[in-house]
Amino acid sequence: MLKDHGQQWTELKKSQFMGLLPPGPMKAGTYKLSFDTKGYCKKRGQESFYLYVEVAFTITNERHSFHMPLLLNPWSYTTYGGG
Template identity: 35%
Template sequence: MDITQGKPGAGVKIALYSVSAAGRSLLKSAVTNQDGRVDAPLLQGEEMQVGQYELVFSAGDYFASQGIDLPTPRFVDRVTLAFGIAHADQNYHVPLVVSPWSYSTYRGS
């Protein structure tokens, strides 16, 4: 959600990584649709595993594409959300509420 303009963040690039002691590994990348969501779950079925993950949102590129005047360097650029999946049989919705100056997240439904 783009709270600067009060609308869904359409066109935000997202990368999903699995994180382990050996490092992080890119699992998927996607771009948000007109509703500010990805078209399909990033993990589903056998892909959904207990573990540590990171979602990286290209928020700075999104705000630049909206014509918003941003400082150099950008205060909020790539937003990395590190989170864990403890129950692979549950739904994990990880929304981002963002502006060029702040962001927040929560486990959605």
């Protein structure tokens, strides 16, 4: 997980799957998640067209609860934010 500080992204946490986000409310700001999709597929013996997927998003309401699934197959992906 990276946070945008104007002209620079700062790594907040490096994780695999569960516990990706730090516990507690997220501070307002712009963030980016980077998924190593090639590595993920390789560990499962699957082919992957995408090396990685990056999802940038903005949090404006610090009290809002949300989830952001990444649905992946070897040739496509989709993501959405929900609360």
